[in-house]
Amino acid sequence: MEISRESVLERTHYGLNIYAYVLRKYYPGETVLSLAGRDCKPAKNPFNSSKATLWIKIVEGLATHVDTERAIENGDAFDFAALHFKVQGQALYNLLNEEMHLRIDTKHPFYDYKEFDKEK
Numbered sequence: 001m002e003i004s005r006e007s008v009l010e011r012t013h014y015g016l017n018i019y020a021y022v023l024r025k026y027y028p029g030e031t032v033l034s035l036a037g038r039d040c041k042p043a044k045n046p047f048n049s050s051k052a053t054l055w056i057k058i059v060e061g062l063a064t065h066v067d068t069e070r071a072i073e074n075g076d077a078f079d080f081a082a083l084h085f086k087v088q089g090q091a092l093y094n095l096l097n098e099e100m101h102l103r104i105d106t107k108h109p110f111y112d113y114k115e116f117d118k119e120k
Helices: 005-011 013-026 077-085 089-099 113-119
Strands: 043-045 051-059 062-067
Touching: 005 013, 005 077, 005 089, 013 043, 013 051, 013 062, 013 077, 062 077, 077 089
Parallel strands: none
Antiparallel strands: 043 051, 051 062
16 A cells, blocks of 8 residues: 555544644653544644644644644644654655554554455
């Protein structure tokens, strides 16, 4: 399976797990996201002096963010990860796959249940 934007989103709950992964790097041992429906309560923004200005919500199947003080540009989970990892595009997808242990490039019955059902 190719490591693509869609395949990463499929395994990261619309990209919310990407935000959680990156935020945990800055705030280990803390609750970094509090989900309320399809939106999250304001979270600390490591790119804005750790102020609780980061609003994350799911829009059309993609986790997006807004910083209320505009310390960073509005964007999605991949934009946020790119701020942390300093890479973009295919290199970012590959890095997320490796760092988050998504196993996109390997067969796994839990994640690939749709494909395993086809084989039966």
